[in-house]
Amino acid sequence: MRDVAIIGAGMIPFGRRDEDSLMDMLAYASLNALDDAGLGDKSVDAVYVANMGAGILQHQTAIASALVDRLSLFPAAADMVENGPASGASAIKNGLLAVASGYYDAVLVAGGEKMREVTGWRATDFVATLTHPLAEYIYGVTLPGMAGMFTQLYMEKYGVTREQLVQVATKNQKMGALNPYAHVEMVITREGILDSPHAIVNNPPVAEPLHLYDACPVSDGAAAVVLCPLDMVKNAKKRPILIAGFGQATDTHALQEREDPTDLKAVTLAAKQAFAMAKVEPGDIDVAELHDAFTILEIAESEHVGFFKKGEGGKAAAAGKTQLGGQIPINVSGGLKARGHPVGATGVAQVVEIVWQLRHEVSKERQVKNAKTGLTINFGGFGNNVLAFVLRRVDQ
């Protein structure tokens, strides 16, 4: 198997993008990544497109073929990858394996989602279609609802507090306010969403015990990367970033069938596989993008990947260990919480952020000093399909 590098990374700002179609967003992000790779007027061998809902939300299918057409990448091979909210990382995995195997030399991976053109209740229903149709969906459960039930159990078992959840929310929104690609560029304070008498108005419950600012926004957006064998890009203009490790694992569809529903086994397994392949330990990671669709998930994932012991993640967040300059900076992009969560784009956007961090290209206020190794966790379903990547800066 060949070592695979990311030689180009591109995004468009996430948010409400009424003026752009899904295909516009995928095309813009892809062009940014191709230009970044120095392939602006070249083709690629294959294209993988991550998307969860175009068939439902835009009534459009076969979007990988449509993206090749927009970018005149003929006759590149093209596939769409749908794996719920983990579609982005799944598409990168497909590109990684295709290049590592020696079959393709240049692969474009793009992820995108357009969720704001439908009403909130349609978007909520669309995401809820990933739950079990008979055992869960019919009851009206939503992803915030799944996270709410998970939080009840996590609070009961590990003593996670609302104050700790608020700490994650304020940290990530502070970082999002510094990220020009973030959907929500607004600093919030603990007083405004927890302590003040107005907090219940500012921050109403969405799925008890989770409140509005515990949840990511519904976003439009797209992100893309270009993959190539490492030995073909050693003299590249931009520093290549090695995909040093990869892991993926699954768990039961219905949450109640897990022996211990607070145990996110797929997160643990995916991270372990990625660490083993990269020959690193959790303590070697300099910067991490964890899938914080809800604040509780950042805390739980920080424990399940091994940054902290079970039950210590909330305390670590409250102590500032996960902020920029702390023991392990998590979601310095703002995470899903502030950057936004266009579901098909998220896994790719996480990798783009780590690429920029490892190239030391982001603004000083967000840059993790001397970052050499990064981790991403892309969490599909409610933890039933999880992917992890370990990325490494390559010395030139």
Place this chain on the structure above:
Amino acid sequence: MNEIDLVAYKCKRCGRIHYPYHDRCMNCKGREFEEIKPEGDAKLLTFTQIFNLPWGFDQRFLIIGVAEFENGVKAMGQVKADSVNGLKLGMHLKPSWEPVRAQNGESVYGLKFEPEPEPSEALPA
């Protein structure tokens, strides 16, 4: 009162109870199952109150819970309560089989759980 029309699956080889259906046992990969019904009252394992409802629900909120029946079947359902105040993990629930949503103009039936008062609340002081 409608009979609870939920079928769970007990592996004939190892006895593991599944709900929903799997084609192979999660424990031993066996393919033969005995169909069983949830039995007795249920115990609340976790719950939430959802305020942002999906398409198809015309109400202010929903309270959703996961419960375990006396014979080990675990399932999700809607909790009949006005708020989550008073709900506690481990409390007893009375299950029923009622319409839980409408799809294409027809009622879809599923589990509902009614919280049972704690003995101290049920008995006069």
